[in-house]
Amino acid sequence: MTVEAGTQQERVVGRVWTVRLDPYGRPSAGTVRLSCSRPACPDERFGSAAAGRKAAIGHINMHLALIREGGGPRGGAWCACRAADCAWHAPDPTAGGRGGVRRTAELERCGGSVVLTVYADRAGRLWRIAEMCARCAAATTDCRVLDTAPPPARTAPARAGQVPDGPAGQREPAGAAGKNDVVAVFSHRGPSPAAGLPSPAVGTAPLPGARAGSSAGTSRRAKIAQRIVPHDLQPDDLRAELIELGDAFRAYQERPEPDLALLAGLHERKAAAFQRWAGVSGDGSLLHEAKRAQKAARTTLEMHKNRSGRPSGDTAGDSVPQVEWLLTRQQAGHARTVLDYVTAHAPHPEAGTHLAVLMLTLRAARAGTGNITGQDLTGWLQDDTEQVLERLATGGWLRLPGTVGEALASRPENPTTVTVPSLLPDRPRPFTFGKTTRSRISGWAQKAAGDRKIRKKKLSAATRLLALYTAAHARPDGHLGLAGHGGLRLDEAAAFCALPPKAITEHAELLTAADWLTEADTSQGTLRGRLAERILPLGGRL
Incomplete structure (x- = not known):
């Protein structure tokens, strides 16, 4: 114009x-x-x-x-x-x-x-x-x-x-x-x-x-993974499978909601079809694409298991409850790594110190520094907060920008930035997870230690540590310990909770009363039991 x-x-x-x-x-x-x-x-x-x-x-x-x-x-x-x-x-x-x-x-x-x-x-x-x-x-x-x-x-x-x-x-x-x-x-x-x-x-x-x-309409119908399927590709059933797979992937992209089980199946079919195509044509890039499809199938299937809560090789059928898990299997594995780190590196053998070391480690796991408020500290440690912080700061495990009293007075709009020297970037890195996983694990520990019924009964730091330990070492159905191992070893649970092994029985009974465990038995040198249904989302899915 x-x-x-x-x-x-x-x-x-x-x-x-x-x-x-x-x-x-x-x-x-x-x-x-x-x-x-x-x-x-x-x-x-x-x-x-x-x-x-x-x-x-x-x-x-x-x-x-x-x-x-x-x-x-x-x-x-x-x-x-x-x-x-x-x-x-x-x-x-x-x-x-x-x-x-x-x-x-x-x-x-x-x-x-x-x-x-x-x-x-x-x-x-x-x-x-x-x-x-x-x-x-x-x-x-x-x-x-x-x-x-x-x-x-x-x-x-x-x-x-x-x-x-x-x-x-x-x-x-x-x-x-x-x-x-x-x-x-x-x-x-x-x-x-x-x-x-x-x-x-x-x-x-x-x-x-x-x-x-x-x-163009014809090329779209004969394309898969941005590759045009040759019109003279032999055998005919291979060409038909590739065209059908291309249409299936495009149809999946139009679905309003994902279906990871279906997508994993499509990737598996694609891997098999591209392997055949590579064998017929001698094209090495097709074989590389087949390996990528195999990896995508495994990853998608793992994502499906994380969402559905069904473990690999599970034959229990519908006996495994459908739960919206707070942590993926990989994140739960990282959480157990942090629990083992606390057992080995806590500077003092008291339950309050172990709980504080766990929570502060999760805040500072990535960069060696993290933000806390007075509400966080008193929620974790209750009446022992000032004493535990003084002990950690005096021993050099923790650095505070001011006094312990100032840290306890800090509010969400002005939190206190604490430093854990052993986790600074210039030191050997004990953890390999990223910031998203760190945040998820920290939220998981906060939710478990601050459980409503545990808080209402004013259970001690040792009982909260046992609650965390049982949740992290539960199977998808809620039972404690790996299948066939008879539960959790009392000495390992006691070392994390800073308790003698015989004291685990008493604290397990307190967790049963708080509806954290539905049953608990320590008669054979192991802690056997099952998480209550309301606690299953916090489970580590061994």
């Missing part, structure tokens, strides 16, 4: 709408934010990526409907891709030199009819509507042409009052809209309904063929 400016004819730049889906808040929450580049479109937040993608598709189609109501793409618009220095183009493997040289070559071949396009990245995080030239559309991977503009009227240029404004733009001159009745609708499931139809405008230049990577 053109406007009069004295004797000069100025072309307006093609319109661009960009819709993004970005993480929002804590990564573990899974919340996403949907934003649009048009100022009139407010940001939206969704509880899952699947819901965000669905809303993004609806938002794109809303803009496309407004564009069609406004007359569709404008034949006189300047190519939006060229305005961006053709940065949207796919890299051309036949072009030499650095990116700047390639873009210069692309600028020289920019041309053709103005088309309305939709681009969607393969990660499902970015969508872009743009008015661009046909050549740039063909040079952009995963770009779909939805509509073609009629050629601009050269004999009657638009007047100054006809400059397009707003998200839908302005209609073309009279008669242009009537020539274009193709509905521009975007769907993430397949090609545009407009694809393959003849150009509605008379005299428009033909569209050049798209580069490899553009989505």
